[in-house]
Amino acid sequence: MIRAYKFLLRPTARQTAALGEMLRDHCSLYNGALQERRDAYRHTSKNTVRYGDQSAQLKDIRAFDPERQGRWSFSGQQATLRRLDKAFQAFFRRVKAGQTPGYPRFKGVGHFDTVTFPNDGDGCRWDSTPHGAQTRVRLQGVGHIRVHRHRPVQGRVKTVSVKREGNRWYVVLACDEVPAEELPPTGAVVGIDMGVAHFLTTSDGGHVGNPRFLQAMADELAEAQRHLATFPKRARQRTKRHRAAARKVAQLHARIRRQRADFHQKTARTLVVGHDVIAHEPLKVAGMTKSPAPKTDPEQPGSFLPNGAAAKAGLHRSILDAGWAQFLGILANKAESAGRLVVPVDARNTSRTCPECEHVAKGNRATQAKFACTACGFTANADHVGATNVLNRAGLVLCAAA
Numbered sequence: 001m002i003r004a005y006k007f008l009l010r011p012t013a014r015q016t017a018a019l020g021e022m023l024r025d026h027c028s029l030y031n032g033a034l035q036e037r038r039d040a041y042r043h044t045s046k047n048t049v050r051y052g053d054q055s056a057q058l059k060d061i062r063a064f065d066p067e068r069q070g071r072w073s074f075s076g077q078q079a080t081l082r083r084l085d086k087a088f089q090a091f092f093r094r095v096k097a098g099q100t101p102g103y104p105r106f107k108g109v110g111h112f113d114t115v116t117f118p119n120d121g122d123g124c125r126w127d128s129t130p131h132g133a134q135t136r137v138r139l140q141g142v143g144h145i146r147v148h149r150h151r152p153v154q155g156r157v158k159t160v161s162v163k164r165e166g167n168r169w170y171v172v173l174a175c176d177e178v179p180a181e182e183l184p185p186t187g188a189v190v191g192i193d194m195g196v197a198h199f200l201t202t203s204d205g206g207h208v209g210n211p212r213f214l215q216a217m218a219d220e221l222a223e224a225q226r227h228l229a230t231f232p233k234r235a236r237q238r239t240k241r242h243r244a245a246a247r248k249v250a251q252l253h254a255r256i257r258r259q260r261a262d263f264h265q266k267t268a269r270t271l272v273v274g275h276d277v278i279a280h281e282p283l284k285v286a287g288m289t290k291s292p293a294p295k296t297d298p299e300q301p302g303s304f305l306p307n308g309a310a311a312k313a314g315l316h317r318s319i320l321d322a323g324w325a326q327f328l329g330i331l332a333n334k335a336e337s338a339g340r341l342v343v344p345v346d347a348r349n350t351s352r353t354c355p356e357c358e359h360v361a362k363g364n365r366a367t368q369a370k371f372a373c374t375a376c377g378f379t380a381n382a383d384h385v386g387a388t389n390v391l392n393r394a395g396l397v398l399c400a401a402a
Contacts, residue, residue: 001337003155003178008148009137009162009169018142019162019169025068026080027112029061033084034104051085071141073123079116113164120157126173127153137171147171154178166250182339189277191391193350193383194327196318197369199267201383203391208267213259214321217252224248260323268331272338278331279394281347285325289316345393351386354378 011019033054040047055078062070062077069077087104095101117124117139128138136144139162155178163170191203199210214221228245235242271278292312297303335342351371353360359375366372371382 001155001178001180003175003333003337005151005153005173005175007150007171007173009171010146010148011142011169015142015145016169019139019164021068022072022115022139022141022162023112023164024109025072026077026115027107027109029069029077030080030084030112031106033081034106037084037088051081054081073117073140075119075122076115076117076124076140079118083116114161116159116161118159120160124160126157126160126171145169145171166254167247168254178337180337180339183273185276186274188275189279189391189394190271190275191279191387191389191394192271193386193390194281194283194322194324195383196315196322198383199322201381201387203384203387205381205384207383210322211259211263212318212321213256213263214317217256221249221252221256224252260321261326264323264327264330268327268334271331272334272340275340277341277343277394277398278335279343279345279390280328280331281350281390282344283324283328283347285319289319291316343394343398345390347390350389350393351382353385353389355380355385355388355392 036054037049040049058074058077058081062074084104091101091103120126123140125138127135128144129136135147135149137147137160138144153173153175155175157173158176159174161172161174163172192200194200196210198207200208202208224245228242228249231238231242231245238246292307292309295305295307297305332342334340349360352362352364354364354371354373354376356378357373357376359373361374363374364371365382367382369382370379371385372379
């Protein structure tokens, strides 16, 4: 299996400055390569510049600018150019599919946060001091950086990435040939129904509360954002107070993100340990939280009619705060590692189908929390009914696959 490990770095002040310079120079390389592609297409000859053409120029670029571009790993710079090439490939794919194209944009220094080294040992070395008491990672141009390794690394390290999150630095290892840690069978199967009132409800009738991390810190975050809004959005150089205000907002968002990820990891682990088969609905969160299209007023050109966007804003915020997509991804990864089976089932009418008589009607969902069948009179918690129907459909899916 392929697994990723993420560890906190503890660089010195000099190493922190060097890491920032590395990101700055890779960002400059990315933007320069993007500008070259734009200029080539705008030329009357309509020349196409590809990754191979730009990679062949790296040797001359490094020789021309040895103090900046020449300091860093050659393979790491190639990975930055591949990153731009993938952005253009995705752009052309969306154009052909008739989707919103999303042309690749220039990156600001504060929005270019990751540098990847494609091979361990080429410009970087994981566990560069294996005989020392402290784990370190060596990066070309930076040196040996201390790593807070909180768990052992298994498998073979393939790629090493350095990532900045706020004022913290992390190293991300992509490892291949990671052995599976299969858990003993339990004989239990469960269906889960994701929600907002409860984060999830199981077919056994259990509820997992929704912690609402964003809502819990909404007041503190709003105050920090109001303070940040008092400074100009675009400034040639931010003042010390401006940087501190921006850092405060970033720290609050990072704390919410870490709390949510920790909750998802623990909840997924509990499900995987206790069940052999876990069924769920394949939720499309992007579509569920999409803003409704504006409605123009035919009687007043330039005006718009109410489209319900304000009414759905609170629901969209709650769905994104719950982080369903992230949780289902973590659940699938943990299940694969533990030898468990995760079954996505058709989500249509799971909350409107009676589990007793299989009657389907919109009126069965009496309220958001109560299910009352209009045919047989069966009543239960609506989320519990949805989880039960998910489990029943999972059985049909498994039988068909067998």
